[in-house]
Amino acid sequence: MNAPDFHIPGMARPAPSAPAQGEAPAPDEPPARSVAEVLAQSQVEQVLAELDRDLVGLAPVKARIRDIAALLVIDRLRTGLGLQSQAPSLHMSFTGNPGTGKTTVALRMAQILHRLGYVRQGHLVAVTRDDLVGQYIGHTAPKTREVLKRAMGGVLFIDEAYYLYRPENERDYGQEAIEILLQVMENQRDDLVVILAGYKDRMDTFFQSNPGMSSRIAHHLDFPDYSVAELMAIAGQMLERQNYRFGDGAGEAFERYLGLRLRQPHFANARSVRNALDRARLRQASRLFAERERALTREDLVTIEAQEILASSLFRKD
DSSP states (O other): OOOOOOOOTTSOOOOOOOOOTTSOOOTTSOOOOSHHHHHHHHOHHHHHHHHHHHSOSOHHHHHHHHHHHHHHHHHHHHHHTTOOOOOOOOOEEEEEOTTSSHHHHHHHHHHHHHHTTSSSSOOEEEEOHHHHOOSSTTTHHHHHHHHHHHHTTSEEEEETGGGGOOTTOTTOOHHHHHHHHHHHHHHTTTTOEEEEEEOHHHHHHHHHHOHHHHHHOOEEEEEOOOOHHHHHHHHHHHHHHTTOEEOTTHHHHHHHHHHHHTTSTTOOTHHHHHHHHHHHHHHHHHHHHHOTTSOOOHHHHHEEOHHHHHTSHHHHHO
């Protein structure tokens, strides 16, 4: 499905772009007649496979993304047969704690939408309140429109979206940004998908206070926290990507670390795993740095020992 011509007040019209991979075939080409043909043309299954490979767990989220992809594939087949149908609303809400993969899923969603021709470019623009809301009269509208201009043709990901609405501050300009977003989400929905993200309880309150925004969100995806086993799998992936590995007893020590860290405040799932591994790498580097005269082997350089994990202050509190 090709996006119609659009224009946002205060923005220049974009230059025509070349057809993206996954867009509907040219008029002289026969339209796809089967799901297999659409998948072959768009290579959407490759994106779904990457989502499965790159993200541990999140089975409900992955199932919902597959459902959305299936809807878009069938909609494309219907369009090819001349069946009249309104373009599905694709604006989304991602709720969950930090480090649960919301930004990564948003990026994959942008790729799926692009390959099936629902957006022209398929890029992801990630922003927060500070990128949209100004600090004085007349500042918010140009800031918001500039972000929308950059995002047009792809996906706009607004993290901690509930901070746009601050009713306790009568001089706050977040409501102006919300009103501009609402207009664009309705009028340019064929060429821009907006994903709002944040903690579930705060997002629920945000939607209750902004029914216009809630009515434009078609898909609500809740991202569950990872289990210890899933966090261990994530740690293994991170180490492998950086050419590290756990030495004898280090994996067991890291699992104990996770059990302790989960009881502490501000746990951020995969983000906390990454931070813990970064600190372990620092300790490994300090240990090796102290052995200045020893010739280091590849094994020395790639191995995180148990002592690098057990040096965490969490074990001294245990």
